[in-house]
Structures are given as C-alpha cells and as structure tokens.
Amino acid sequence: MLTLFLIFWPVLATLVFFALKRQDAKKWALAASLIELAIALVMVAGFNPAGGLQFEVNYPWIRSLGINFHLAIDGISMLLVLLTTVLTPLIILSSFKHEYDNANAFYSLVLLMEMALIGVFVALDGFLFYIFWEMALIPIYFICLRWGGVNRGPVTLKFFIYTLAGSLIMLVGLLYVYFQTPGDHSFNIQALYAAGQSLPVAEQGLVFWALFLAFAVKMPIFPFHTWQPDTYYTSPTPGTMLLSGIMLKMGIYGAIRWLLPVVPAGVDAWGSTALILSVIGIVYASLLAIMQKELKRLIAYSSIAHVGLIAAGVFTLEQTGLQGAMIQMFSHGIVIVGLFFIVDIILSRTSTQEIASLGGIRNNAPVFNTVFIIILLGSVALPLTSGFVGEFLLIKSVFEYNGASGTFAALTMIFSAVYMLRSFQNTMLGESNAITSIFSDLDQHEKWVLYPIVILVILIGVYPAPLLEMTEPAVADLLNAMGRN
C-alpha cells in the first residue's frame, strides 16, 4: 500500500499543479517532494533488511500476456528509493534561485521523473520495469529541450535516440527470455530468472549483450558514453542533477537486478569484458577530465570515471563488490548533486564556469569554500567521507578479481584527486580577480541544500553501517539467485 502511494503521489501532485496553476509552483513542488521523502522514511523505519521482499503490491494488469503490476522493495531497492527521495527535494530546492518560465510544467516534469525513477527501482515485473525505464526518458527530454542551454535541440535528440536504441534492444532481449518462460508466458521476475538460466550458454551470451547495452548506455560505460558530456553540459542544472544523481543509478540497478541473475552463464562468459570496458572507462574519462577547462564538463567526465568503478565492482560478482557498488551509488548521488550545485552557484554569481577565468573565490566566500572542499573530498574519496567507503570496497573487490584491473581501477583515486584538487585550487584559491571579487557567500536556500549534503557525506563516511546492513541480505539473496555464494 505504501509502495503504491510512493509511486502515485508525485503524479497526484502533478495533476494538482495543472489544476491550480499556482504562481509559487516551486514551493508546492518542494512540499510534494518532502511528503514523498516522509513516506520513504516511514518505509525505511519499518524495513527489515533480512526480511526479503517487503511492501509488496501485485495486481494483474494485462492478464492475457502475463503482465502484472508487481512492486516490492528489498534492501537494494530501499537504498535507491531513499536516494531518490532524498535527492529530489534537494534538487528542487537548488532550483529556487532560477526563475523558470512556465515553472508549473518544469516542476511537474521533475515530479513525474521522480515517479518513473522510483518505479524502476521497485518494479518486479519485466514489462513494468521496461515501461518505467522508458517513461523516465520523457520528462528529462522535455526538461533539457525547453530549459536547456545552447544547441539543446540536436544534443537532446542524440541523447534520446541513443538511450532509446539501448532500451529497445533491451526490450528484444527481455522478450526473448519472456518467450522461454513456460506455458502462458509471464513477465514475473522469478519466472524470467528461471527462464534465462535455462537457456544454453551461447543464447545467454546474446541476451547478456542485449540487456547490457541498455545499461551500458545509461550509466554510461565506455564506449557508449559519447552522449553524456554534451547532454550534462546543455541541460539545465536540475536536469543534470537528475541525470547524474539518480538516472544513471537506473543503469547500475538494472545490471544488478535484471542482468546478473537473468543470464548468469552469459555473465560468466562476458562479465570480464564488461569489467574491462568499465576500467578502461575509468582511466579514459579521468584523463579527459584532467584536460577539461570548464567545470561542468569536468564533473561530467568525473562522473563517468566514478560510475566505471561502480560497474566494475558489480561485475566482480562478489558480496564486497556489490555492496561497495550500493553504497558508492548512494554517495556518488549525493556528492555529484552537491558538485553540480556548486558549479551552478559559481555560474550564477560570475556567469562563467571556465576555470581559467576564476580564482580566489575563497577570499570572499569562506563558507562556500569549506562546503566545496568537503564535498570535493567526498568525490576524491578521502577516508572519513562517504566516497571512501564505497571506493575502498569496490577497489578491494576488483583487485581480488584481477590484480591488473584492480590497479588500474585504483588509479581513479589518484586521478580524481588531480583534477578535482586542481580545479579547486584554480577557482577558489589564489588572488581574486574582477569577476570573483564580488562573489557573495552562500544565501539561505543554498545553505539548506549544501549543509545536508555535507552532513550526509561526513555521516556516511564515519558511520556507513546502517546503509551497509540495509543492503547486505538483499545482495546475498541476489548472489544466491545467480547460483553463487
């Protein structure tokens, strides 16, 4: 019941928007997202990590095709639902300083996207998962199209077609497995697991690539990442936050829930290729990030690098790797939203995000400086920040899988230190110039966004146990479903 409310509350809120046409759309959107967060927190409070699937909802939807409206939450989904519901109010709050024309439409799209994202994380029916997966594309497409930056027409169309290509191939793969389910076929996740595992290895390999492509485009993994930097750059900041904070987690979640247990033999055959691609992506993206001259692009490339590490951890097929992936997803989501907001603040104060033209912001905005360095260190994965917990577990797991890959993956920590600290040095430290000397410090709304992020970064870094315990039994169950452990 709570799950249904969780999914449909954003839709209701959107309808209220259109009915009322409020002038203060953003306040209503913030209130709606906070209510959503409250529901999620109630669910977390009542959640029992060792209790398997909870808050289950199962209605027949399209009987003749074996499709049900089946939702449920286990540890993995709970963590991601929590991430989504925590980030959405922060994203909405961060947009307060901007006056978007037709704000009703903007905030409705943000809420609709929240609904689709939560739907992806809790769906247990293959068709329903696909529907939510595709539905998440529409709001973000329109957000980028209508309120984006230069060249947004071609860039967003490329993003849409690229992602859709991956998704359609995933549909073909899902359909293939669906037709292997016995009798009157069913899209139920357990049925798909059984059917996929019963396929011969060669066919499992084909299905692996069909499904993997969609997730690889979404995360993105090298070499399917070319849509990402331009799209993150052109999108309005809330859009970029939605994309990098939550939407890319869809890809990783998809790989964990809908790829690994469906074709385990295929994963055994091709998982190492996927891992190598991820590790290549880490190094490639990090090197590109070092060369970036603009902040938003630098953070976009750093995101590819971090996600590469998470994906590599997933494909190690070990408890450590998967749990590292889970907690790093949470940390990465929070940190990246914080980083993009910081860029947004700099952009709105100085009208530029070119590193070369900034400098010495610290002299005029010390609080901003402190917040920036803490979030940055969370990204660099300094011990005592949330990033460290995840990256340590991931690098350990990848290293156990294969020493060489582990070494290359560990390079991410060094590289991220290089480009993040260098950008910090060049924008915040040193002499302030004409543009930055009038940099005002954080105002009320900005503090409300950044302080919770800072607190979370430190809190999870010091005390990650609740999150790790939340996901541990679910990850173990998943590995069991794969026939490992």
Added chain:
Amino acid sequence: MNSVFVLSGLAVISLLAEVFSFKRYLFPLVLLGLLASAVLLVFDWNAGGSHFNNMLTFDNYAIAFSIVLSATAVLWFLLARKDLEANENITDHFALILFSVVGGVFMVSYTNLAMLFMGIEVLSICLYVLAGSNFKSIFSNEAAFKYFLMGSFATGFLLFGIALVFGATSSFDLTVVAAQVADGSANTGWLYAGILMLIIGLGFKISAVPFHFWAPDVYEGAPTPVTAFMSTIVKIAAFAAFYRLFSMSFGAVAAQWVDVVQVLTILTLLVSNITAVYQHNVKRMLAYSSVSHAGYLLISLVALNDISASAILYYVAAYAAATITAFTVLHAVEGREQDAVVDTFNGLVKRNPFLSFCMAVAMLSLAGIPPMAGFFGKYYLFTTAFESGYIGLVLVAVLTSLIGIYYYFRIIIAMYLKSTEKERIVAIPAYARIVLVVTVILTLLFGIFPDLLVGLL
C-alpha cells in the same frame, strides 16, 4: 447487419437532405446515426451471423473493426465540422463519407471475394471524388486523378487475382476456398499466381512499398480532413481486409507467400522511414509515416498466429487515435493553403500550449514511447512476431522505430524549442477541442490499460 442499414440509410438521408432542405439537422443526425451503428454492432458481439448467402459474416473480427471505423468516423466528423459547414456541397460530402464507411464495413466483414471487390470499390470511388473536392486547388485535382488512375490499376490486379483464385478453386466463397486450399484440391499454379496478384492489389490499397508511390502526392494534395480520413479509415479497412483474406483462406499455404510479404514488410519499413526523414511538408511526412505503420501491421500478417488479429486491432485503434490528433492539430495550425511545413509549428507551445501538448502526445504515440498506446501496439506486434519466430523482423522494426523518432521529434522540437515571429495565438474550433480531448484521453487510456482491447479477438 443492422449497422450497415443504419449507415447506408444515413448516407441516403444526407442526399435527400439537399432535396428536402433539412441541412441544419444533418450534422447531429449523422453523429447520432454513427453512434447508433456502433452500439448496434456491440449488441451483435458473439452473435453475428452471415448474410446474403454467406457473402457478409459479422464475426467478432468484423464487429470489432467496424466499431473502430464508426468511432473514427464520429471523430472525423467533429474534426471536419468547420470545413464542412463552409462548404456548399455539404450533403454530397456527407453522403460520400458515409458511403465509404459502409464500403469499409463491407471490407472488414466479407466472406466472399466479390464482396471484397465491392467493398473496395465503394470505399475507393467515394475517396477519388473526395480527394479532389477542393476543386480550386490544382494539387487537389492532381491528387484525385493520381488516386483514381493508380487505384483503378490496383483494382485491376485485384480482379485478376480474384479470377485466378476462382479458377483454382471454382468458388468465390472464402470458406470454400479455405477448404480447397487446405486439402490441396486447388490448382496450385493458378492459386499461387492469384495470391500474388491479390498481394499486389491489396498492397496498393494499404500503400505498402513498392506500391506506395501514390500515397505522398495524394495525401499532400487532398484537403487535410480528407487526408485524415484516408490515413485512418481507409488504411484500417484495407489492412483488415488484407488480413481477413489471408488468415481465413490462405493460411494453409502460408509457406508459399510469407516470404513475399516479409520482403514487402522490410521494404516498407525501411523505405518509408528513411524517406520520411527528408520530408519538410508535414502532410507528406505524415503520409510516409502512415506507410511505415502499414509496414508494422504487415509484421502481424507475416506472423499469422492466434494473437495477430488482436494485435492488429489494438495497433489500429492506437494509430487511429494518434493520427486523428495529429491531423486535428495540423488542420488548426496550417493556413488556408494547407501546405504546412515543420517550421509552421515553431513556437507552438507559446502560441497555444494545449495544441502543442496534444501534438506531442500524438507524436510520442506514433513513435512508440510508453505510456502512450502506440508503444504497447508496437510491443504487441513484436510479441506476435516473436511467437512465430521472426526475430530478425523485430530487429528491423526496432531499427526503423529509431529512425522514426527522428522525424516525429522534429515536430516536437519545432513546437517547444524554436521561436517564431508569429504572435498569433492559434484558435481551435470548439468541436476540434472535443476531438483532441477524446483522442488524447484514449491514447493514454489504451496505453495504461491495454487490457481494454487486448484479448478481445
């Protein structure tokens, strides 16, 4: 059968309205009559019988498609109201449209090849005239002439095919033909030649490639409401007729003709989608898009299994809703010359947000994006193909869907992104507003609750 009487009666009444001067009451009368015929059809569900010596059989297939035709006709009349009012020959228009709907009903319920021919002719002749109904425009005249010539040529093939099938089986009746084909007593040489001719003749009617060359010119030249009619009702009736013939009679020798249809499908999908990318005139683009949808429908004919008919019904309903939406918006936005290009839609979101929302829903549905009905329609067709093992065909269809995104989204981008100097707020006639609300709700409703239509056939 009662519905056929109602529709024909309506058409005759329309003609009489001119003589007896009750034109004012004609429009509400026709709407009521169409709704009444749809209701009568519902009552015949599971109980339909055959008429005229087994020439017409109102089985569930016929009833379902006739209801779709009637409902689309109702929406069409609302969409075209303003144009019809301004027209002096309103009664002739009404009569022609209603007669062609009757022809369409014949085309979905026939069980005799002669009836198929009659249905096609009744439908097509009315449309040859309607395509040229804007007699001041040279393009309309050209469209009518092209349609007439190509259509008659195609009907020639159709007749040749019917004659050959008769020669092979000595019967026009579909059930007798089916029995003869199944037990192998039909003369195979003549039968296969006949089937090929029938594929060509019917292929013209559904505008499959390479028989589609008339479609873009005719769709572009005809007045926009007539194009909407051609694009929905004619295409639905033609395809339903095609499927009915081949599933009822020639299923047993499917191995002989399925390769031909497969080639047609792949050609249709590829050529239409790629050509549509290069179109700037919106009516031409919609014409090519309509050809591509014929291609998607042909997938279920290739698959020819027990869920094909249901998939066609669903797809056709979703397609009709989205196309009517698109043409209504197009009609509201284009000027007098009816030559809208993609740029005509620039900045529509500021000039009339409701119209741009409806057009966006229509384009998304035609492109096949959830949760619009168009997505589930495509998905359902893929399911039928998978069930019969045609995975390669699904991959081609997926690829062409992606190409389709490009030209459908061009309109969305123009509406939401581009700006325009035109300050004019586009006005919508009241009836068109009703049509838009109904079709958008149907698109979303069928998309979220496909069970309303799935499993009916």
